[in-house]
Amino acid sequence: ILNVEQSPQSLHVQEGDSTNFTCSFPSSNxxxxxxxRWETAKSPEALFVMTLNGDEKKKGRISATLNTKEGYSxxxxxxxxPEDSATYLCVESLFSGGGADGLTFGKGxxxxxxx
Amino acid sequence: GAGVSQSPSNKVTxxxxxxxxxxxxxxxxxxxxxxRQSLGQGLEFLIYFQGxxxxxxxxxxxxxxxxxxxxxSVSTLTIQRTQQEDSAVYLCASSFGRQxxxxxxxxxxxxTVV
Numbered sequence: 001i002l003n004v005e006q007s008p009q010s011l012h013v014q015e016g017d018s019t020n021f022t023c024s025f026p027s028s029n030x031x032x033x034x035x036x037r038w039e040t041a042k043s044p045e046a047l048f049v050m051t052l053n054g055d056e057k058k059k060g061r062i063s064a065t066l067n068t069k070e071g072y073s074x075x076x077x078x079x080x081x082p083e084d085s086a087t088y089l090c091v092e093s094l095f096s097g098g099g100a101d102g103l104t105f106g107k108g109x110x111x112x113x114x115x
Numbered sequence: 116g117a118g119v120s121q122s123p124s125n126k127v128t129x130x131x132x133x134x135x136x137x138x139x140x141x142x143x144x145x146x147x148x149x150x151r152q153s154l155g156q157g158l159e160f161l162i163y164f165q166g167x168x169x170x171x172x173x174x175x176x177x178x179x180x181x182x183x184x185x186x187x188s189v190s191t192l193t194i195q196r197t198q199q200e201d202s203a204v205y206l207c208a209s210s211f212g213r214q215x216x217x218x219x220x221x222x223x224x225x226x227t228v229v
């Protein structure tokens with residue numbers, strides 16, 4: 001994997017259901033993995049920053065896991081609510097830097113919660 | 116202010132006109148980034164400022180795009196002779212220091228070129 005890839009690109013989920021989506025990233029020179037939540041016309045909001053293999057972070061109904069050896073992170077949302085509708089961005093920070101402080105953005109997963 | 120501030124929030128301009136977008140980062144943040152997202156596309160890196168170092172301009176799509184950061188604080192992104200493909204939301208972000216630190220985003224400047 002050469003770039004940060006997120007899947008699926010978009011997702012429709014029924015209110016109350018749980019869901020998850022994936023971020024795959026190059027594992028060489030890995031430094032940190034960020035998840036952001038971006039609602040239309042608002043600033044992307046930081047959810048998690050993870051650095052260690054096996055890290056698991058939780059914020060309310062949202063949690064994330066990190067596997068740096070195989071280069072993936074999962075974001076889970078339990079009991080989806082309409083306010084969870086947003087684009088979820090995954091960002092990798094590389095250890096040795098490079099352009100833009102070594103940050104590479106995925107294209108996001110666009111989540112729509114249907115009442 | 117408490118967060119990253121961008122202006123204007125919305126701008127409609129005629130093709131061929133110049134536009135300036137402003138970003139006021141969080142006080143004390145040394146790193147400042149400009150990204151844009153066109154309809155249906157992912158975030159695209161434009162330019163990065165870090166302290167007093169020379170900016171990383173590798174993402175600027177053409178010589179019509181330029182940016183400066185005065186006094187290590189406010190940044191202005193200038194697009195000359197705008198084209199319809201420049202229509203996008205332009206996001207500014209800042210962070211403290213390098214690598215791994217949380218990046219704080221502004222609400223974006225929505226540019227429409229007609």
